[in-house]
Amino acid sequence: MWVLITSLNTPDQVLTFPPSFVPHWQWQNYVLAWEAAPWARYFLNTIFIASTTVVLVIVTSALAGFAFGALRFPGRDALFLLVLSALMIPPTVLLVPDYIVLKDISWLDTYWAQIVPWGASVFGIFMVRQFVSTLPAELADAAEIDGASSLRYLWSVVVPLVRPALITIALYVGIGSWDSFVWPFIMTSSPSVQPVEVGLATFYGTNGTEWTQLSAAAVFTTLPVLVFFLVAQRQFLEGAFSTAGGLKG
Amino acid sequence: MSSGTSIHSATRALRAAVVLGAAALLVSACSSAGASTAPAASNAAGAAPSSAASASGAAPASASSGGQSATITFMEAMSSGTLKTTLDGLVSQFEKAYPNITVTLIPEPNYATLQQKEEASVAAGNPPTIGQAYENWAATYAASNAIVPLTSYISGPNGVSSSEQSDFWTGIWQDLYLPDGKIWMWPFNKSDYVMYYNQNMLQADHLAVPTTWTQFAAAAKAATTGGDWGLSMNPGTSSAPANGTYMFVSMMRAYGGHLLLNGKPDLNTSAAVQALTLLATMEKEGALKVGTNYPGQTALGAGKSLFDMSTVASYYYNQQAVGTKFTMGTAAFPNGPAGQGNAMQGTNIVIFAKSTPAQQQAGWTFMHWLTGTQQTATWASGSGYLPVTKSGLAAMSSYVATHPYVTIASQSLQSARGVPAQSWFTEEQGAIATALESVLINHESPQSALATAQATSAAAASSGS
Numbered sequence: 001m002w003v004l005i006t007s008l009n010t011p012d013q014v015l016t017f018p019p020s021f022v023p024h025w026q027w028q029n030y031v032l033a034w035e036a037a038p039w040a041r042y043f044l045n046t047i048f049i050a051s052t053t054v055v056l057v058i059v060t061s062a063l064a065g066f067a068f069g070a071l072r073f074p075g076r077d078a079l080f081l082l083v084l085s086a087l088m089i090p091p092t093v094l095l096v097p098d099y100i101v102l103k104d105i106s107w108l109d110t111y112w113a114q115i116v117p118w119g120a121s122v123f124g125i126f127m128v129r130q131f132v133s134t135l136p137a138e139l140a141d142a143a144e145i146d147g148a149s150s151l152r153y154l155w156s157v158v159v160p161l162v163r164p165a166l167i168t169i170a171l172y173v174g175i176g177s178w179d180s181f182v183w184p185f186i187m188t189s190s191p192s193v194q195p196v197e198v199g200l201a202t203f204y205g206t207n208g209t210e211w212t213q214l215s216a217a218a219v220f221t222t223l224p225v226l227v228f229f230l231v232a233q234r235q236f237l238e239g240a241f242s243t244a245g246g247l248k249g
Numbered sequence: 250m251s252s253g254t255s256i257h258s259a260t261r262a263l264r265a266a267v268v269l270g271a272a273a274l275l276v277s278a279c280s281s282a283g284a285s286t287a288p289a290a291s292n293a294a295g296a297a298p299s300s301a302a303s304a305s306g307a308a309p310a311s312a313s314s315g316g317q318s319a320t321i322t323f324m325e326a327m328s329s330g331t332l333k334t335t336l337d338g339l340v341s342q343f344e345k346a347y348p349n350i351t352v353t354l355i356p357e358p359n360y361a362t363l364q365q366k367e368e369a370s371v372a373a374g375n376p377p378t379i380g381q382a383y384e385n386w387a388a389t390y391a392a393s394n395a396i397v398p399l400t401s402y403i404s405g406p407n408g409v410s411s412s413e414q415s416d417f418w419t420g421i422w423q424d425l426y427l428p429d430g431k432i433w434m435w436p437f438n439k440s441d442y443v444m445y446y447n448q449n450m451l452q453a454d455h456l457a458v459p460t461t462w463t464q465f466a467a468a469a470k471a472a473t474t475g476g477d478w479g480l481s482m483n484p485g486t487s488s489a490p491a492n493g494t495y496m497f498v499s500m501m502r503a504y505g506g507h508l509l510l511n512g513k514p515d516l517n518t519s520a521a522v523q524a525l526t527l528l529a530t531m532e533k534e535g536a537l538k539v540g541t542n543y544p545g546q547t548a549l550g551a552g553k554s555l556f557d558m559s560t561v562a563s564y565y566y567n568q569q570a571v572g573t574k575f576t577m578g579t580a581a582f583p584n585g586p587a588g589q590g591n592a593m594q595g596t597n598i599v600i601f602a603k604s605t606p607a608q609q610q611a612g613w614t615f616m617h618w619l620t621g622t623q624q625t626a627t628w629a630s631g632s633g634y635l636p637v638t639k640s641g642l643a644a645m646s647s648y649v650a651t652h653p654y655v656t657i658a659s660q661s662l663q664s665a666r667g668v669p670a671q672s673w674f675t676e677e678q679g680a681i682a683t684a685l686e687s688v689l690i691n692h693e694s695p696q697s698a699l700a701t702a703q704a705t706s707a708a709a710a711s712s713g714s
Contacts, residue, residue: 012572015550036333096369103373186366189324189355201358205329207559207633208543208566 007033007215014211026212033216037202038191043224046195049114049184050177056119057173058166064120065128065162066154070140080129086122095186102187113187114195118177124169131162167235171228178225196221319611320351321378321604324370326363326596327438327632328356331565335631343618350611360596361489371395376601379612384667385674387434387599388427392672396599398431402613409617416638417620418662420593427670428512434597435616436637438628440560441591441665442492442499443658444583445545445567448576450477450555458580462500465556465583466527469536472555479536480556481548484689485682492545492559494682495592499582500524502590502666509669514677514706516684517699520587525688525695532689539689546570549577558582560594561658564633579654581661593665595634635659676709677702 006014007030008023067073068080098117099108107113135158143153159166181197188194200221203214229236327336333356340352355377357363364386370376371390382390390396403409414422421439425432444458444465451458454472459465469479482493498508506520531537538544538554543566545557550570557567564579571577582591598616600609618624625641628634630648635658642649642659649655668674683705684698 010572011569012550012574015547015570016574017551017553036329096372099369100373103375108373108375185362186369189366190353201328202333202356203329204358205332205566206326206359207332207563208330208546208569210329210569 003215003218006211007219009212011210011212029212029216030220033203033213034220036210036213037199037217039196039199039217039220041191042194042196042199042221045111045193046178046197049111049195050174052111052115053118053177054170054174056115057121057124058170060120061124061128061169062154062159062162062166064125066132066150066158068125069129069132070135070153070158071150083122083125092182095182099186107187109188109190109193111193114180114184114193118173118180118183121169121173124173127165127169128162131165132158135161164235164238167232168238171232171236175225175229318349318351319605319607320353321608321612321615322353322355323598323612323615324355324357324363324367324377324380326357326360326381328358332438332562332632335628338631339619339624339628342624343615346618347611347614350614352615371601374603376603378604378608379598379600379616381437381596382434382599383596384424384427384434384670385672385678387597388670389672389675390599390601391427391429391433395602396433397602397609398433399425399435399600399613400431402610402617403432407614407617416622416640418637418639418659420662420665420667421637424593424667425597434599435613436620437596437598437616438562438632438634439593439595439637439662440562440634441593441658441661442496442558442582443561443654444580445549445557445559445563446578446580447549447552447555448578450552450575451578454555458578459583460581462503462524462527462583462585466531466536469531469555470534473534473536476553478538478548478554479531480558481538481540481544481554482558483541483544484539484685485678486686487679487683490678490682491541492543493539493685494678495594496558497524497528497681497685499590499592500527500585502592503583503585503587504590505585505587508674508677509671512671512710514703514710516677516681516706517696517703521699522695524585525684525699528685529688529692529695537689539686550574561635561655562595562633564652581654581657589661589664591661591665593662593667629655635662637662671710673706673709673712677706680705680709 005021005023008026009020009029010024010026013020013024064083068076068083102108102113107116139157140153143157148156178195179197180195181200184195185198185201188198191199200214200217203210203217325336327333336354340354343352344350357366360381360383363381364383367376367380367382367386367390371393376395382396387396391398417436421436424439425434425436427433446458450472451468454468456468456471457464459468466479472479482496483491484497485491485494501508501518501521501524504520504523506518506524507515509515528537532539538548540547543559543563545554545559546563546567547570548554549557549567550572552574557563559567567577582589598619600612600616604612619628620637620641622638622640622644625636625638626644626648629636629641630645635655636642636645642656645655668678671677680702684695684702687693687698687701688695
């Protein structure tokens with residue numbers, strides 16, 4: 001609410017004390033904010049990056065989660081622990097080595113750098129694995145008797161049953177990708193490939209901050225996520241609170 | 250039946266997802282291929298024969314007819330407000346005058362980020378053609394051969410005449426050298442510190458505009474009543490200095506101290522202790538508060554503090570913050586027993602060594618063009634930074650008429666000193682910021698905090714880091 005009020009105030013009204021919660025309807029802040037950066041490009045980039053990342057994460061989570069939850073192979077649990085242990089490494093620690101790797105493969109300042117490294121999610125793999133491990137073994141046995149391969153069993157039986165988990169993963173990853181700042185901020189430098197969150201840094205200068213325009217931009221960059229969440233909140237909550245896997249009693 | 254339908258629809262959905270993913274990857278590949286080939290194309294253009302290089306560095310007319318083109322990248326932190334619009338305008342002007350040269354700006358939001366990204370790009374072997382750099386950054390880059398000296402450009406065909414050299418303020422020209430005696434930098438966005446104050450508050454308290462640090466502390470104390478206070482400042486951190494760090498440096502110099510003496514850090518001196526004790530006393534009296542994210546601007550704009558001590562480049566933002574709430578005054582930084590110790594701020598431009606000779610020549614042409622009289626006046630009037638030449642100041646008379654402090658602040662560039670051009674100064678300024686935090690937040694004694702800062706700085710200097 002404060003951001004919304006700030007976005008409609010004059011710069012000097014933002015810094016009054018005690019603070020004023022009455023907006024002064026300075027709609028031109030939105031015009032100025034929109035003109036300050038190539039927002040259309042930023043939005044297109046963000047939509048493309050987020051949607052592609054979601055597709056990749058769904059595919060990799062389903063495949064890896066299924067493997068860890070339903071298949072039996074030597075070292076499975078150790079490998080799963082190894083995957084989980086990736087959560088313990090603070091992403092900041094990896095920024096410089098990742099930067100050098102991306103430079104070596106000429107991915108700096110590209111869409112690749114913003115999509116591929118995020119195309120697999122430990123959280124997604126974990127979630128699918130948890131759902132899959134609750135499925136009764138009889139389902140796999142029945143599929144096997146019917147002559148289904150493991151992949152056929154995954155696509156035809158498991159995926160429909162773990163759909164709530166996949167939708168939740170898609171929502172989390174989609175919102176996370178939309179909100180991503182540090183990674184694209186470091187790995188890209190051209191507005192032609194940068195997302196909206198990096199665009200917001202336009203208003204944070206070396207000698208001060210354009211608070212009114214920053215707030216206006218924050219409003220119009222957050223709005224799509226807010227609308228998305230409101231539309232999809234039922235699926236979001238269903239997936240998040242579902243602990244019984246894909247089967248109902 | 251229902252289960253079968255569900256399985257089929259899931260299969261269809263999955264197939265659609267896979268097709269979408271493949272399409273997205275294809276588009277991504279195409280887009281990134283475009284992005285990654287663009288620099289290669291510009292490099293190819295930049296790797297032109299030396300005739301193209303000299304053409305881009307020559308006068309606009311011959312540059313236009315040179316036939317070869319060069320694309321240069323400029324990593325900078327002029328990313329918001331009038332800084333951005335003014336720089337964008339100058340780049341457009343330059344590209345019209347030199348159609349063979351394309352300048353691609355790589356804006357970063359602040360100096361800390363700029364430094365990190367420049368260092369990362371140097372480490373990765375992928376630096377821009379030119380970039381803003383503080384003196385100590387330039388020293389670090391030069392030590393690792395990441396930038397090139399400007400000597401050959403200055404004495405070359407598109408070089409600098411003696412009359413042009415004498416047009417630069419003395420402090421500005423001296424600031425271009427590294428300790429090896431060579432010029433490695435070219436001036437860009439230079440500023441120094443001024444004192445912003447709430448004129449209404451000053452008059453209400455029957456106070457004169459302070460001209461010494463003692464008067465400044467007394468005025469701040471007098472204004473500390475009824476929920477108001479004298480000054481808010483950001484002391485900086487060990488990794489990111491701030492206005493408060495350099496305010497202290499100015500005070501220390503005004504009391505006769507030095508950042509550097511005989512090539513070594515010199516922080517544990519009576520001058521430094523005097524300056525820090527004055528700040529500690531102000532803090533103890535409630536006249537000084539510390540914060541982050543331009544606290545001086547925020548407190549002054551809110552009408553809560555009497556002063557904001559920051560550079561002339563903050564004028565636009567301070568004026569925006571104050572609006573019509575009260576009259577904001579601007580005056581020279583106070584003096585101490587040793588005079589005014591103003592710290593020169595802002596950066597110079599360096600040319601990175603990885604770019605092609607043609608790009609380097611084009612980079613020099615651009616940065617040299619920026620310090621032409623009209624361009625200097627345009628940049629200073631639009632950005633709030635100071636004109637780096639005397640002729641630039643003379644060419645902005647209408648701006649000076651409404652911003653009279655510009656003359657005082659510009660003239661102080663004759664004597665203002667930048668940060669020492671030593672790679673280890675990054676550690677020294679971090680140690681100063683830490684000392685300020687220790688005294689103003691943790692209430693350590695100035696002597697003890699400065700002794701620690703001196704030890705840290707001396708260790709950094711001896712290791713040459």
